[in-house]
Amino acid sequence: MRRTSHPSPDHHPSSRPFGPHPPVAFSLVLLGLGTFLLVLAPLLAWYVEPRAAVNPIDIDTTAVYTGTGSVFDVEQVKTVPDQKITVTQRVRGDVAESERSGAAVWDVITSVDTEKSLPAADPHGALDFTPHRWVSDRKTNRPVHCCDEKPYIEGEAYLKFPFDVQERSYRWWDNTLGATVTLHYEGRKKVRGYEGLRFTAKVPATKTGTRMVPGALVDEPNRPQVLAEEWYANHGLELVVDQSTGRVLYAQTGPRRTLRAPGGDQDAAVLLDSRKLAFTSATQKSAVDQAEKESGLLQLVGRTVPIGTAVVGFVLAAAGAVLVARGRRRPDTSESSQDPITM
Structure with a gap:
């Protein structure tokens, strides 16, 4: 006898899925x-993030300082007071040289003008014209001595500070002095509502070189030409810096450049003397805008x-x-x- 069970009408055979539920x-x-x-x-x-915090190689920026002071007028052969002074600093990156070397290669032109020489179609016609090249490690901001660097720049900061600026003193390259000066941390300060770290310094009168000038210019009228001594001092440097990027938000300088007779201990001629030359409002705005953008990206x-x-x-x-x-x-x-x- 064969008995076959039949599933109930409500029964439905199950089937196992091929794989996990x-x-x-x-x-x-x-x-x-x-x-x-x-x-x-x-x-x-x-x-x-560390690879984003590097000095750019395609930089193209201009900073303008203005103020008043005394300048030597070569036409009048004397120092003229109360002149409007404009300092223009143009920085351009040499992209090809930067890519070849792996460093940030920046060409810098600094010109000093009075109203008489502005607007200057050719910066060589300025009261003073100084071209130079700064080469830095893109991560640390330290100088890299290559790529026809001129002059031999030293220190921790120049044109900008390292990324992640600390509340301490820094060695800043002063190109007119041809050496570093110690910038002391002086707290925080806002520039156009944006907070940065403030640093200050002064430079005592220092001999920086020599130049051939007419003897009468340095109180030696009996000598047609004299190898006069060039001296430089600074009434006060002030920099306000973005802590994240090291970008300078505000800069103020008080240069004094003079000539002395060989071995003299007194200034015989004043070439440039200003208590305060500072970033224009437009330069401050541009610096703050860039700092906000770059620091925001890093954050x-x-x-x-x-x-x-x-x-x-x-x-x-x-x-x-x-x-x-x-x-x-x-x-x-x-x-x-x-x-x-x-x-």
């Missing part, structure tokens, strides 16, 4: 994505994005882990089909 697959995706973001977060902070890459990535990664990884654990504890609810009974 869909919720388990989804939880694994969450767990994997969360883990990836947790690994990515420190990489953004420790690897990507985004080095802090905001890594923190956000870590938080999202943690949430996703935790959610994925919980779902995976629940999926593994779920019992198999599929029903076994009944085998036919034969006799």
Whole structure:
């Protein structure tokens, strides 16, 4: 006798899926994505951000200082007081040389003008014209002595400070002095509403070189030509610097350049003397705008994005882990089909 069991009308044979249950697959995706973001977060902070904090090689910027002071008029052969003075500093990057050397190669032209020489179609016609080249390590801002650098620049800062400026003294290259001066940290100061770190210094009268001049110019009328001594001092340097990027937001200088007779201890002629030459409003605005943009980018890459990535990664990884654990504890609810009974 053969008895065959028949499934009830309400019975439906189950079939096992080929692979994990869909919720388990989804939880694994969450767990994997969360883990990836947790690994990515420190990489953004420790690897990507330092590579964004580098001196540019394609820089093209101009800073203008204005003020009043005394200047030597070569036509009148005397020092004229109360003159409007404009100092223009143009900085351009040599991209090809920078890419070849791996350093930031910047060509700098500084010109000093009075109203008589402005506007100057040719900077060589200025009261004073000084071209030079600054080469720096793109990460540390330290001088790199290569690529026809001129002069031999030293110190920790020139034209800009290193990234992540600290509340301490820095050695700043003074190109007129031909040496470094120590800038002392003096607290914080706002420039157009944007806060920076303030540094100050003074330069005592220092001999910087010699030049051939008519003897009468240095109180030696009986000598047609004299190798006079060039002296330089600075009434006061003040710099306000963006802490994140090292960009100078505000600069003020008080140069005094004079001539002395050979071996003399008194100034015989004043070439330039100003208590205050400072960034114009337009230069300050440009500097602040650039600092806000650059520091914002560094903060985004080095802090905001890594923190956000870590938080999202943690949430996703935790959610994925919980779902995976629940999926593994779920019992198999599929029903076994009944085998036919034969006799």
